[in-house]
Amino acid sequence: xxxxxxxxxxxxxxxxxxxxxxxxxxxxxxxxxxxxxxxxxxxxxxxxxxxxxxxxxxxxxxxxxxxxxxxxxxxxxxxxxxxxxxxxxxxxxxxxxxxxxxxxxxxxxxxxxxxxxxxxxxxxxxxxxxxxxxxxxxxxxxxxxxxxxxxxxxxxxxxxxxxxxxxxxxxxxxxxxxxxxxxxxxxxxxxxxxxxxxxxxxxxxxxxxxxxxxxxxxxxxxxxxxxxxxxxxxxxxxxxxxxxxxxxxxxxxxxxxxxxxxxxxxxxxxxxxxxxxxxxxxxxxxxxxxxxxxxxxxxxxxxxxxxxxxxxxxxxxxxxxxxxxxxxxxxxxxxxxxxxxxxxxxxxxxxxxxxxxxxxxxxxxxxxxx
Numbered sequence: 350x351x352x353x354x355x356x357x358x359x360x361x362x363x364x365x366x367x368x369x370x371x372x373x374x375x376x377x378x379x380x381x382x383x384x385x386x387x388x389x390x391x392x393x394x395x396x397x398x399x400x401x402x403x404x405x406x407x408x409x410x411x412x413x414x415x416x417x418x419x420x421x422x423x424x425x426x427x428x429x430x431x432x433x434x435x436x437x438x439x440x441x442x443x444x445x446x447x448x449x450x451x452x453x454x455x456x457x458x459x460x461x462x463x464x465x466x467x468x469x470x471x472x473x474x475x476x477x478x479x480x481x482x483x484x485x486x487x488x489x490x491x492x493x494x495x496x497x498x499x500x501x502x503x504x505x506x507x508x509x510x511x512x513x514x515x516x517x518x519x520x521x522x523x524x525x526x527x528x529x530x531x532x533x534x535x536x537x538x539x540x541x542x543x544x545x546x547x548x549x550x551x552x553x554x555x556x557x558x559x560x561x562x563x564x565x566x567x568x569x570x571x572x573x574x575x576x577x578x579x580x581x582x583x584x585x586x587x588x589x590x591x592x593x594x595x596x597x598x599x600x601x602x603x604x605x606x607x608x609x610x611x612x613x614x615x616x617x618x619x620x621x622x623x624x625x626x627x628x629x630x631x632x633x634x635x636x637x638x639x640x641x642x643x644x645x646x647x648x649x650x651x652x653x654x655x656x657x658x659x660x661x662x663x664x665x666x667x668x669x670x671x672x673x674x675x676x677x678x679x680x681x682x683x684x685x686x687x688x689x690x691x692x693x694x695x696x697x698x699x700x701x702x703x704x705x706x707x708x709x710x711x712x713x714x715x716x717x718x719x
Contacts, residue, residue, distance in 0.1 A: 471557030484694020552576030618683025
């Protein structure tokens with residue numbers, strides 16, 4: 350079977366969840382974690398608004414587009430509802446150039462605001478910074494809790510479907526590829542704005558999630574924690590055939606073992622037919638092994654149901670001080686979509702739980718030592 354046949358079969362068999370429901374903060378634990386980090390005093394993580402998913406955005410499966418094998422659909426264009434400034438920038442360095450958008454919450458313009466944390470958000474295939482910002486609602490959380498958000502943009506010239514090239518060997522190393530470009534974007538933001546030392550984080554969806562893991566591996570001195578939604582393990586592919594196999598859950602552990610024990614939070618639907626859930630399990634196993642080699646870990650598992658009716662299992666692996674260093678959310682019945690996202694963005698599952706809020710709470714618990 351050739352790649353095109355694989356693509357056609359995948360598109361015929363896959364589909365994203367189409368249920369809708371209200372948005373709400375995930376747990377009191379997350380609210381307390383945000384409050385203890387100085388990012389709000391027990392505020393809820395999102396508006397309780399009933400939304401109806403757009404069928405076209407929700408059922409469009411990205412499996413074939415993960416590798417840039419077919420043309421991307423036209424990008425969705427949605428207005429921003431956040432209150433800060435969303436500005437366009439570009440960065441050029443030795444490894445190449447990328448455009449990016451930087452979100453500055455109202456707090457960034459306040460006198461004596463002080464340095465703010467920075468969250469790097471890596472979109473999935475076919476997406477744009479505006480679409481990803483809309484779908485994840487991360488800018489609205491930035492308004493509420495006071496942090497900067499940067500959205501690097503993958504052009505079609507680098508990948509026909511705007512996928513980050515997580516599966517190419519030359520883009521899994523520190524210098525010369527996309528990781529170097531994105532580390533350069535972080536440095537550019539730090540040069541222009543006051544960024545809190547040791548409080549730079551990266552999260553992504555799908556191909557963006559896989560690249561987020563690459564960044565944690567190649568630039569651990571830059572990123573204090575990594576958020577992975579529906580992604581693949583570091584080193585799970587080196588070319589298109591191995592990437593297709595990894596996405597299907599075959600050879601997902603990869604031949605290149607991660608070496609950096611970076612705090613990691615993972616979200617993955619157990620009905621994800623684009624990037625099989627087994628990939629999320631391998632990411633967690635890899636992260637837990639790295640952290641356990643440094644310090645004893647304790648594990649705790651809880652189950653729950655989001656306000657929108659999505660059942661989930663949350664497992665944390667904590668260090669001796671009780672701080673979670675690896676956290677994983679298994680979303681029962683969920684497909685390839687950002688949990689708790691806004692239905693006006695592509696590849697979102699409004700039924701929750703709120704992945705953006707949970708990742709933010711996890712991030713704010715971790716500050717990298719200088």
